[in-house]
Amino acid sequence: MKKILTMGQSFAQHRSRAVESLERRLFLRQGLSLGALALLSGCSITDQEGVEKMLLAMSRWNDRVQGWLFDPTKLAPEYPESAITRPFPFNAFYEEDEAPEIDATDYRLELAGLIRDRKPWTLPELYALPQVSQVTRHICVEGWSAIGKWSGTPFRTFLQRIGADTTARYVGFKCEDDYYSSIDMATALHPQTLLAFRYADRILPAKHGFPMKLRVPTKLGFKNPKHIKAIFVTNEYPGGYWEDQGYNWFSGS
Numbered sequence: 141m142k143k144i145l146t147m148g149q150s151f152a153q154h155r156s157r158a159v160e161s162l163e164r165r166l167f168l169r170q171g172l173s174l175g176a177l178a179l180l181s182g183c184s185i186t187d188q189e190g191v192e193k194m195l196l197a198m199s200r201w202n203d204r205v206q207g208w209l210f211d212p213t214k215l216a217p218e219y220p221e222s223a224i225t226r227p228f229p230f231n232a233f234y235e236e237d238e239a240p241e242i243d244a245t246d247y248r249l250e251l252a253g254l255i256r257d258r259k260p261w262t263l264p265e266l267y268a269l270p271q272v273s274q275v276t277r278h279i280c281v282e283g284w285s286a287i288g289k290w291s292g293t294p295f296r297t298f299l300q301r302i303g304a305d306t307t308a309r310y311v312g313f314k315c316e317d318d319y320y321s322s323i324d325m326a327t328a329l330h331p332q333t334l335l336a337f338r339y340a341d342r343i344l345p346a347k348h349g350f351p352m353k354l355r356v357p358t359k360l361g362f363k364n365p366k367h368i369k370a371i372f373v374t375n376e377y378p379g380g381y382w383e384d385q386g387y388n389w390f391s392g393s
């Protein structure tokens with residue numbers, strides 16, 4: 141039991157109220173975590189590796205249940221433009237001055253996997269897609285949140301345009317800074333999931349993900365990959381940078 145408490149405590153130290161309420165919503169909907177935890181007391185708690193494997197298996201099971209319960213029509217709250225946070229906080233697995241510098245003219249978005257038209261996209265081609273804006277709250281698991289305005293093309297519009305197999309399970313993202321992540325197809329098709337090119341009506345600055353990020357207001361911040369260089373559609377679980385270190389993969393509503 142010791143290991144679980146330690147994990148819980150370290151999470152609690154970094155937890156904001158916004159994260160708590162998101163987690164509470166998830167917990168209420170799953171209704172599984174306690175029962176699954178009770179099972180753990182039956183296993184040898186001196187075997188740390190065994191406990192960790194079991195926790196990971198539970199987390200993957202919770203991902204599946206959350207996917208079944210997820211309501212693709214339920215919207216994240218939107219805010220007035222006066223609520224936009226300026227400047228927006230930076231976060232990455234490195235310092236702000238190490239954010240990748242990407243050349244706009246050389247840039248090509250690569251496509252792979254279960255997609256009919258896998259031709260790479262230039263930035264002018266992407267900017268010519270239909271554009272929408274949203275003012276939503278970004279919640280980071282490290283205990284902060286901020287409201288932002290992002291503009292770009294609805295991700296489902298883009299997936300349709302490229303002939304993605306929308307019956308596949310996952311959409312994966314590879315980033316210029318070696319970050320990577322993936323989301324379930326229902327979230328990829330959610331009306332508020334955006335392939336975003338702008339923050340507060342300006343081209344995304346380098347630190348916030350130039351030339352584009354996936355804006356997913358129904359999920360925690362780490363499920364919003366910046367500096368996307370490749371998008372792929374697959375039925376094989378792709379994981380992610382933080383997801384592979386034990387953060388729950390679904391991490392959203």
Ligand SMILES: Nc1nc2c(c(=O)[nH]1)N[C@H]1C(S)=C(S)[C@@H](COP(=O)(O)O)O[C@H]1N2
Pocket residue numbers: 228229230231232233234279280281315316317319320347348349361362363364365366367
């Ligand atoms: N490519 C890339 N995307 C990333 C990250 C990263 O380190 N690299 N960090 C994630 C995390 S944990 C957060 S909270 C947000 C931060 O985005 P921001 O710098 O625009 O606030 O980006 C997410 N996407």
Ligand SMILES: [Mo]
Pocket residue numbers: 231279280281282361362
């Ligand atoms: Mo984050």
